[in-house]
Each structure stands twice: as structure tokens, then as C-alpha cells.
Amino acid sequence: MKIGIIGSGNMGRSLGILWAEQGHEVFFGSRDAEKGKATAEFAGRGTQGGTNDQAAAFADLILWTVRNIMPKQLLSHPEVLDSKIIIDCNNQDIPEGFAYPPIVESLAEKLAQDIPQARVVKAFNTMAQEVFELAPEPLKDYGVSVFVAGDDEQARKTVMGLAEEIGFLAVDSGVLRNARLVEGLEDFIRLIIGGQKQGVYATISVNVLPTASEQRLGGRQASSLK
Numbered sequence: 001m002k003i004g005i006i007g008s009g010n011m012g013r014s015l016g017i018l019w020a021e022q023g024h025e026v027f028f029g030s031r032d033a034e035k036g037k038a039t040a041e042f043a044g045r046g047t048q049g050g051t052n053d054q055a056a057a058f059a060d061l062i063l064w065t066v067r068n069i070m071p072k073q074l075l076s077h078p079e080v081l082d083s084k085i086i087i088d089c090n091n092q093d094i095p096e097g098f099a100y101p102p103i104v105e106s107l108a109e110k111l112a113q114d115i116p117q118a119r120v121v122k123a124f125n126t127m128a129q130e131v132f133e134l135a136p137e138p139l140k141d142y143g144v145s146v147f148v149a150g151d152d153e154q155a156r157k158t159v160m161g162l163a164e165e166i167g168f169l170a171v172d173s174g175v176l177r178n179a180r181l182v183e184g185l186e187d188f189i190r191l192i193i194g195g196q197k198q199g200v201y202a203t204i205s206v207n208v209l210p211t212a213s214e215q216r217l218g219g220r221q222a223s224s225l226k
């Protein structure tokens with residue numbers, strides 16, 4: 001798959017290298033073509049680097065790592081994104097004292113509004129960069145969840161595949177509106193990491209447990225609460 005990275009920072013560099021290791025063709029885009037090229041040089045494995053415009057034109061799938069900067073602001077020809085899969089890995093900035101406001105519109109929905117012909121998928125926002133350093137092994141031994149939300153089912157499946165390839169357990173999280181919950185989940189994880197001092201390797205894994213062999217507590221009864 002041809003993957004374009006918009007913004008060659010921590011997330012772009014880390015995921016770009018991991019996908020290049022899996023045999024994907026990766027192009028690192030940047031505001032500064034020289035920085036994109038330097039990132040490709042660091043990454044090796046036949047990766048290329050240059051401008052964000054070049055990355056967007058090159059790829060079938062794009063990783064959008066620039067928070068709150070919209071394609072129409074950043075790209076000369078945002079229409080090159082039409083029909084492409086755009087992964088939004090962004091989170092809002094951490095507010096003072098981790099006092100996050102409620103999310104009434106996710107960053108991913110905002111991105112999708114700017115490029116309505118593209119297929120935006122929320123993913124890879126719920127773990128710190130340090131977790132990617134463990135990928136794909138020993139990460140795969142820990143079953144860390146990647147929550148994948150987007151309106152296009154095929155696009156969700158593609159992104160879930162990219163997550164599994166590098167050692168995560170993908171969790172189909174439904175439509176793009178659910179990105180509000182996925183972004184809120186990361187706010188909570190960052191509270192645990194920073195506010196509660198669990199550190200950057202604190203993650204979340206969804207476990208589906210086996211059915212209890214007996215209902216010795218009486219089982220689930222109908223609730224009378226409204």
C-alpha cells in the first residue's frame with residue numbers, strides 16, 4: 001500500500017517506519033521538503049520524503065498528524081485526497097490540570113468536514129509514542145487495543161489491518177461520530193499516564209471474557225430504572 005505521512009513529527013516518523021518495515025511504500029511529507037527527506041533517510045527501507053503536497057499525491061492512504069490544521073489550509077490541491085483513506089491520530093492539547101472539556105465534536109469529524117470526499121478514520125490516538133517503540137514485538141504479546149472509527153466500513157477494515165500488522169489488536173469502533181468517545185478515551189489515558197503518574201507505557205486493552213459457567217449471583221435481571 002502507498003502511505004503518505006502528513007507532518008514528519010513523532011507520530012508520523014514512528015508509524016511510517018513501522019509500516020515501511022511491513023513492506024509498504026511510505027512517503028514522509030513535511031512543510032519543509034528537506035525535513036521530509038531527512039526523515040526518509042533516517043527511516044531507510046526505500047522510503048521517500050518531501051513536501052506534504054507530494055505525500056498527499058503519492059499515497060492511497062494518508063496519516064494526518066497535524067492537529068487542527070485542515071487540508072484546505074495545508075495542501076495546494078486538497079482534492080487529491082478524494083476517496084482516499086485518511087487516518088486521524090490527533091488529540092486535543094492537554095489542558096491545565098487534565099481538566100478536559102467534554103467533546104461535542106471530535107477532531108476527526110472536523111477533518112472529515114473539510115474533505116467530505118475522503119474517508120476519514122480515527123485510529124492510533126490512544127497510546128503514547130513510546131508504545132510504538134515496542135512494535136511489532138514484544139507489543140503483540142500484550143494485546144494493546146487500537147480503536148478504529150470511521151463511516152466507511154472498508155476503510156475501517158484497511159486501517160484495522162494496518163494496526164494488526166504492527167502488533168496491535170484492532171477494535172472496530174463503528175462510525176466516525178464515535179471518534180468523540182475514542183478521543184475522550186485518550187484524554188482519560190493521558191490523565192492516567194501523566195496526572196496519576198502511571199507513565200507512558202500505561203495502555204488499554206479490551207478483553208472479551210468467556211461466558212460465566214454459572215450465574216451464582218442471580219444473573220442479569222431486568223432493571224426498573226428509567
Ligand SMILES: NC(=O)c1ccc[n+]([C@@H]2O[C@H](COP(=O)([O-])OP(=O)(O)OC[C@H]3O[C@@H](n4cnc5c(N)ncnc54)[C@H](OP(=O)(O)O)[C@@H]3O)[C@@H](O)[C@H]2O)c1
Nearest residue numbers: 007008009010011030031066067089090091125127128129
Ligand atoms: N506523541 C504521542 O505520544 C502521540 C500519541 C498519540 C497521538 N498523538 C497525537 O498525534 C498528533 C501528532 O503528535 P506528534 O507527537 O507527532 O507531534 P509532533 O512531533 O509535534 O509532530 C506534529 C507535526 O505537525 C507538523 N506541524 C506542526 N505545526 C504545524 C503547522 N502550523 N502547520 C503544518 N504542520 C505543522 C510538524 O511537521 P513538519 O515540521 O514535518 O511540517 C510536526 O512535526 C497530535 O495531535 C497528538 O496529540 C501523539
